[in-house]
Amino acid sequence: MNSEQLNQQYGIGQQVVFSEGKGGLPVIQVNNEQAKALISVYGGQVLAFQPAHAQQQLLFVSQQAYYQPGKAIKGGVPICWPWFGPDLEGKGRPAHGFMRNRMWEVISTALTPEGAVQIVLGATDTAETRAIWSRAFALQLEITIADTLNLELTTRNTGTQPCTITQAFHPYFQVGDIRQTSVTGLENTRYIDKVSDNMEREQLGAVTIDAEVDRIYQAVGSSDLVIHDQAWQRRIRITSKGNRTAVVWNPWAKRSAAMSDLGDEDYLRFICVETTNAATDRAHIPPNSEVKLTANYKIEQE
Structure with a gap:
């Protein structure tokens, strides 16, 4: 569908608007009383989120990010699925799986009674995905835009054999200065x-x-993880379910300079604190069963 068709079927006044974004990729602009957000249908990726009460954006996106098919967008909240990290089977498949650089399908948009916007994106296996990963699946990402950003990723095994996945929400949280940033929890x-x-x-x-x-x-516990962003006098609170691991990542100067889709000084402006099923924390899914991974992000001004 093009943007006009998506608006006709899924647009909600000025609160949910589909348009053509960078590189011609379809994006969803959300603007309600509680927050503004930008979501890329390509990658199923939230690119921007700012609650009405917040002075700064939640998320970092590189000015040098690629917006083209086959490339991952550097920033926002990439979806790593059905594996996290490098291809452990050594088959030359892309790091972090294949859903962060594929087009998703818009399933539904809605307003909740509380005034939040809820957007559901989905994907199912195709001949192309089965050539990369042989399993049959139905994937659904529910994005709720309110005074917090809530993500729920549901993986359903639609095949006849059990499957095992690792996965992650890989948010790039924008900070005023990484040297004045810490994470507790x-x-x-x-x-x-x-x-x-x-x-x-x-x-x-x-x-x-x-x-x-x-x-x-x-073996991360059930307590929240909190990013303390001293430069911008705020905290980012991360609440999650469905994971037993979490990843903290920052490339620092040398690696940042080596990445063509990241500026030399960008490492100073973000931290990744990721909700993951990684390493030995794997999700085993019997046929006709599903697992959920959930994360909620809240900005607290100091």
């Missing part, structure tokens, strides 16, 4: 340090960033 949690040959370590105190960081935190 992971104290005393063991993690795999991917920068140091996958050594296992224990987190002592809050997470701070002063070099490249790529960590898979294991």
Whole structure:
């Protein structure tokens, strides 16, 4: 469908508007009393979210991001599925799976009684996906735009054999200055340090960033993770369900400069705190069954 057809079928006044975004990719603009948001149908990716009470955007998107088929958009909240990280089977398949660089289908749009906007995107297996990953599936992403941003990803196994996935919401949270940013809620949690040959370590105190960081935190509890953004005098509260791991990532200067879709100084402006099923935290799905991964993001001004 083109933007005009999408608006006719799924548009809701000025609150939900479909248009052509960068690179000609379809986007959904949400504007209600509670928040503004921008969602790319390509990748099923929230690119912007700003509650009415917030002074700054929640999410970072690189000025050098690619907006073209086959490329992932650097920023927002990419969906990593049906695997997280590199292709462990060594088949040359893309890192973080294939759904972050594929077009999704618009399933529905609605206003809730509380005034939130709810958008449902979906995808099912095709001959093309089965050539990459042989499983039959139905994937659904429910995005709720209110004074918080809520994401719920449902994976249904529509095949006759069990399947196993790893997955993630990979948000790039915008911060005023990474050097004045910390993350709490992971104290005393063991993690795999991917920068140091996958050594296992224990987190002592809050997470701070002063070099490249790529960590898979294991057996995370049910408590919220909180990003403390001192430069912008705010907190970002992350509440999640369906995961037992969390990832903290920042490429720092050298890796940031080496990425063609990231500016040399961009590492100072974001932190990724990801809701994941990663490493040994895998989701096993019997036939005709489903699993859900949920994350809620809330900005709290100090």
